[in-house]
Amino acid sequence: MSKITVLYHSGYGHTQRMAQSVADGAxxxxxxxxxxxxxxxxxxxxxxxxxxxxxxxxTYMGSVSWQFKKFADASSKAWFTLAWKDKLFAGFTNSASMNGDKGSTLNYMFTLAMQHGGVWVGLGMPPANTKAADRNDLNYLGSSSGAIAQSPSDVGAADMLPGDLETARLFGARVAQTAARFKA
Structure with missing residues (x-):
């Protein structure tokens, strides 16, 4: 059985709620x-x-929060010894805007994982991109590289959309399934 850690920073509770969904799935x-x-x-x-x-x-101002960046910089100790080489990595993010430059945040996490010699796991889910698509459909925001969510700035974490949280849960399950295959 793989040991999976869902590492996150949350400023207002939305990313924490998303992290819980990812952890539940994984x-x-x-x-x-x-x-x-x-x-x-x-x-x-x-x-x-x-x-x-x-x-x-x-996603704040098109990238990770400064708190996450501080963690990333501190991870250079593990990088120096190749301590995380060949681990699986994946990422998720939330922002108030529909786009919000969330792709930049996922790219930052991807680059960090690659610097550590890791292997990246993407979302593995098609986007909900038809005329009949509903905002609560799985992967409505259309990401491929990781799970993303959108929460209006005047909405608390308790009001996050079920479709975004279910996408996060299924993403966690995909990462766990991939980890199990790598462990075998």
Whole structure:
């Protein structure tokens, strides 16, 4: 069985709710980056033991939050020793705008994973791009590289759309299935 860690930073609770959906699908453990950009005690050890790291951050100003960036910079210690080489990686994000430059955030996470010598797992789900598509359909926002969600800036985390959360859950399940194949 693979050890999956869902590492995330959440500014207002939306990314945390998305992280929970990803973890539910993946059977993974949550690991939160705090408001100061730090991991809790034992966090680095949890990442070292994980076979798979699924990263999440809100998209702020076209990229990850500064707290996530602080974590990424600190991960250079693991990079220097190739400690995360050949781990599986994946990513997810949320923003207030429909587009919100979420692709830039996922590309940042992808690049970080590649710098660590990791293997990236994408969403693996077609977009809901027909005339009959509904905002609560799976992958309505049309991502391929990871799970994305959109939450209006005046809506709390409790009001996130079920379709975005189900897309996140199924994404977690896909990552877990891929991890199981790699482990075999």
């Amino acid at each position: 059977g993974g453990n949550l690991l939160a980056i705090d408001a100061d950009g730090n991991l809790p005690e034992g966090g680095w050890e949890q990442l070292a033991e994980a076979d798979t790291i699924i990263m999440g951050s809100p």
